[in-house]
Amino acid sequence: MTKGHVxxxxxxxxxxxxGGRTILEDISLDVHHGETVCILGGSGxxxxxxxxTIVRLHEPTKGRILLDGEPVTAMDPSTLRRRVSLVQQxxxxxxxxxxxxxxxGLELVGAGPEVIxxxxxxxxxxxxxxxxFLGRRAEKLxxxxxxxxxxxxxxxxxxxxxxxxxxxxxxxxxxxxxxxxAIQSLKGDADFMMIIVTHDVEQARRLGDRxxxxxxxxxxxxxxxxxxxxxxxxxxxxxxxxxLACMEHEDKEGDVDE
Amino acid sequence: MLMSEFDxxxxxxxxxxxxxxxxxSVVLLxxxxxxxxxxxxxxxxxxxxxxxxxxxQIMAMGFLLYALFGLEDLLLWTxxxxxxxxxxxxxxxxxxxxxxGLPDPAxxxxxxxxxxxxxxxxxxxxxxxxxxxxxxxIPIAGMVVGNSMNATSLSLxxxxxxxxxxxxxxxxxxxxxxxxxxxxxxxxxxxVRSSLIPTLDSLKxxxxxxxxxxxxxxxxxxxxxxxxxxxxxxxxxMILCSGAIxxxxxxTLATKQLTKDGVTLVDLPEEDEE
Numbered sequence: 043m044t045k046g047h048v049x050x051x052x053x054x055x056x057x058x059x060x061g062g063r064t065i066l067e068d069i070s071l072d073v074h075h076g077e078t079v080c081i082l083g084g085s086g087x088x089x090x091x092x093x094x095t096i097v098r099l100h101e102p103t104k105g106r107i108l109l110d111g112e113p114v115t116a117m118d119p120s121t122l123r124r125r126v127s128l129v130q131q132x133x134x135x136x137x138x139x140x141x142x143x144x145x146x147g148l149e150l151v152g153a154g155p156e157v158i159x160x161x162x163x164x165x166x167x168x169x170x171x172x173x174x175f176l177g178r179r180a181e182k183l184x185x186x187x188x189x190x191x192x193x194x195x196x197x198x199x200x201x202x203x204x205x206x207x208x209x210x211x212x213x214x215x216x217x218x219x220x221x222x223x224a225i226q227s228l229k230g231d232a233d234f235m236m237i238i239v240t241h242d243v244e245q246a247r248r249l250g251d252r253x254x255x256x257x258x259x260x261x262x263x264x265x266x267x268x269x270x271x272x273x274x275x276x277x278x279x280x281x282x283x284x285x286l287a288c289m290e291h292e293d294k295e296g297d298v299d300e
Numbered sequence: 301m302l303m304s305e306f307d308x309x310x311x312x313x314x315x316x317x318x319x320x321x322x323x324x325s326v327v328l329l330x331x332x333x334x335x336x337x338x339x340x341x342x343x344x345x346x347x348x349x350x351x352x353x354x355x356x357q358i359m360a361m362g363f364l365l366y367a368l369f370g371l372e373d374l375l376l377w378t379x380x381x382x383x384x385x386x387x388x389x390x391x392x393x394x395x396x397x398x399x400x401g402l403p404d405p406a407x408x409x410x411x412x413x414x415x416x417x418x419x420x421x422x423x424x425x426x427x428x429x430x431x432x433x434x435x436x437x438i439p440i441a442g443m444v445v446g447n448s449m450n451a452t453s454l455s456l457x458x459x460x461x462x463x464x465x466x467x468x469x470x471x472x473x474x475x476x477x478x479x480x481x482x483x484x485x486x487x488x489x490x491x492v493r494s495s496l497i498p499t500l501d502s503l504k505x506x507x508x509x510x511x512x513x514x515x516x517x518x519x520x521x522x523x524x525x526x527x528x529x530x531x532x533x534x535x536x537x538m539i540l541c542s543g544a545i546x547x548x549x550x551x552t553l554a555t556k557q558l559t560k561d562g563v564t565l566v567d568l569p570e571e572d573e574e
Binding site: 135150151199 | 466469472476477478479480563565
């Protein structure tokens with residue numbers, strides 16, 4: 043399997059309405075090859091919906107999303123989703139083993155046994171998993187392991203853009219570190235661009251080259267991951283930190299994973 | 301003693317007479333209602349309404365057939381076809397109610413039922429299994445439409461429940477590059493399978509656990525039991541075949557409705573409490 047790469051993902055004046063409610067409003071964002079952008083925001087900010095809209099799980103009401111100048115709405119959805127891979131929050135495992143989960147997408151494109159072998163090896167490594175996982179039932183894995191399987195099965199398809207939705211939400215610190223390590227190793231490969239949705243300011247600092255702050259469906263600030271929050275005026279900053287802390291709390295309460 | 305040795309009178313209030321059996325069988329209804337009340341199933345009203353509604357309908361059917369069997373050929377067959385069409389239409393809307401949430405449920409159920417009825421009845425008439433006589437065609441069409449309707453309801457209900465319940469897994473398949481139809485396929489398969497299980501179980505235990513209505517009727521009518529058994533088997537194959545056609549067609553159409561141009565899944569409203 044050969045892979046090209048996207049030079050630029052361009053989102054222009056994007057709006058999304060669902061069931062009469064405005065979910066995203068006037069979002070404009072450019073991401074370049076090799077770059078990792080973190081989208082930071084509290085719940086209901088529209089972060090996940092933005093990622094879902096990029097891969098056409100929702101059709102935008104207004105605005106455009108371009109991959110190197112080509113609108114995603116003009117692309118075949120399967121091709122789009124192979125090039126732009128979304129790993130959802132608490133990703134659902136397919137039935138069967140970890141290996142079957144990774145094979146699924148490869149078999150759809152008619153990859154031969156050797157290519158499949160090779161891609162499985164590479165994607166296990168990329169997701170910090172080892173061969174012992176292959177035979178395990180995916181649904182029985184812990185939250186952190188499922189997250190990494192989801193990264194592996196997406197990676198197997200050689201995507202050009204990686205979209206990660208709250209990759210460590212509801213994980214304890216040790217699992218969070220394991221998943222972050224997998225993401226860092228993906229970044230090391232660097233032949234793609236990545237957008238990571240998170241509500242964790244520290245995580246955005248650790249993983250992002252650039253951070254975008256979202257609130258109620260809009261982008262409210264954008265800048266360097268290290269200093270974005272500090273650069274906000276104190277009142278704004280207090281409000282965001284408060285919202286984010288609330289989410290942190292909800293996560294802990296909902297932590298039934300391990 | 302064969303029942304057929306009785307001289308039936310629909311209006312008689314003597315034992316075994318038509319009015320007598322109707323009145324006496326209310327005992328069974330009372331038991332069912334009592335059980336519902338005892339266990340707070342909340343089905344008493346439904347049972348009463350269903351019994352009255354079903355009773356009126358089946359009696360109307362009886363009178364209609366009574367009048368029908370006396371008609372001349374052309375008119376007779378026009379009425380027979382109208383009859384079957386009505387069955388399909390009523391089945392269509394009954395089944396569609398179990399598929400609320402689909403953008404156009406009646407479209408899915410109509411083609412399923414219509415094709416199933418047309419193909420199975422057509423084949424059996426063409427192959428000279430079923431005689432071209434209204435007293436055969438109408439009741440057998442009723443069984444075919446009725447059973448296909450049940451199978452269709454079960455399959456669509458299941459398909460919708462799975463689409464709701466496994467939405468994130470279906471989306472996970474789509475995100476790995478599967479088109480919407482492929483992503484739904486395992487759920488379509490389980491929907492069709494589960495809807496055919498009751499028919500298959502009946503077929504498996506045919507003659508041991510239960511003697512179906514058709515054969516019961518034939519035996520009561522004094523027909524040769526061997527021929528009645530042969531015919532019952534034919535009816536079952538028709539039911540199985542029409543069920544398979546109806547569910548495959550209607551779930552295929554439903555799948556198309558569940559995906560927006562094959563790109564994404566439609567938003568399904570929350571399931572109603574049934």
